[in-house]
Amino acid sequence: MNVIDSKNPESRHPRTASPVTRTLRTVTDLLEAGLVTPAQAPALDQVAQQYATAIPPAFASLIESPDDPIGRQVIPDAAECTVDPTEDPDPIGDDALSPVPGIVHRYADRALLKPLLVCPLYCRFCFRREHVGPGGGVLDDAALGRALDWLRTHTDIHEVVMTGGDPLMLSPRRMRAIMTALEGMAHIHTIRIHSRVPVADPERLNDEMADALETTRSMWLVAHVNHARELTPAARAAIRRVQARAIPVLGQSVLLRGVNDTPEALEALLRAQVAARIRPYYLHQLDPAPGTARFHVPIREGQRLLASLRGRVTGIAWPTYVLDIPGGHGKVPxxxxxxxxxxxxxxxxxxxxxxxxxxxxxxx
Known part of the structure; x- marks a missing residue:
């Protein structure tokens, strides 16, 4: 387990007594890392039949205890097998809005491009948890070609949001090929990449990958960060590699029970992002995916939480609190x-x- 100086939550540097050297993917891996107990194993085996687990070494090194703000996000829990009647396998209606595999078209002027359904780590609150995982794979050349052809022929699309899965799990070569294809579409003005890689597996965002992101289009990286401690020196270095190529970085977070649902935790998260030159962009209300009820924070509570920071936190650090209306009706503040x-x-x-x-x- 990890020993941490807890005096300053924004600047703590964990020391790992037994370093994790590979991604934790199985219940056995979690047992060996001391993150779950033998008594929990049978129930977690049931969870594993439905939802993938992956915790890279960089993220695992931050876990103080299984239910701390870092561990809670990524260590599986038996509660994931309990589905509330309000929960939905496709809570924001992606499936109904997908004209071809790899494309989601919800808004008139932009579309999602999902080149793969693999992530560096699998968050236990993920709204795409029914789809992502090692078996989700990458769009093959033919499927990717069809997705790009759809974008090429829909000239009303001006922005492409690359998501997944996590686009930064692609090889730099494949990322560069996609960028080249998008640059060849005169109607595409903006490209946005949403990723957890900068904090989950920062070494993956190396110079070669950062080079692959360079484009003549307006390019933005949106980093998914939920707690101040995720912005480690390695994560900040990865983000600087992108910023050094004149690519601005935005931050998006999910409001999560036990992670960032106190004024102190949310303030630290927002300040840590600004310190890393990340502009907080969205604070998402949790999407009601199956088995995620333990993370739910009621909207009124979220509003009071944000209101408590008004006047205490600079406007530069103020995100838009948004709800993605179930059924695919879009985001609203x-x-x-x-x-x-x-x-x-x-x-x-x-x-x-x-x-x-x-x-x-x-x-x-």
Missing amino acids: IAPGYLHEGPDGYLRVEAPDGTIHRLARERG
Whole structure:
């Protein structure tokens, strides 16, 4: 297990007594790493029949205990076999909006390109957990060609969001080939890559991969980070390799019970991102995938949590709190509201300290 100086959660550097040298993928691996007990093994074998496990050494080294904010995200739990009636195998409607394998078209001007369904680690709250895993594989040349042809013929698409799985699990050669293909489509102006690799397996984001991301298009990397401790020196170095090529980095996080659902934890996460020159972009309300109820934070609680940081955290660090409406209806902001109309027709605005102020009546 790991021994950590806990005085400063933003700058702790874990020391690993028994270093993990390979990705943990099985219940036996977890037992040997001391992350689960023999008594838990039978139930976790049942979980393993449904959902993949992968915890790379860089991420495993951060785990203080199985239910700490890092371990909780990635160590399987027997509760994953309990499905709430509100949960859905395809909570945001990807399947219904996929015209060809590898493409999801939800918004008029952009589309998702999913070249593979493999990740460096498998988060226990993942909304695509029914699809991703070692068996998800990579689109073969023919399937990738059909996906690119769909993008090529739909000239109303101006932005391609590469997701998966995790696009940075591709080889640099294959990533470069995809970039070249997208650059050949005059109507594609923006390319966005969503990835967990920078914090999960930072050495994978080496100079060769960073070179493969260079393009004449507007390129953005969106790093998935849920806790301040994920931004280790190695993770920050990986992110700098991208930033050095003039690719801006945004941050997205999921609001998770036991991970970042306190003012202190969320503030530390937002500040850590800004310190790494990552602009917090989205704070996602948890999507109701099967077996994820233990991570759920009610929306009203999330709104109060964000409101508690208003005035304490710079606007540079302020993410948009969003809900992806179940059924494929798209994302909407669900941030706390500060503007209200009074019975006299005047607007009232709530200040960060909670005081209410009346504004002059608006003209027109």
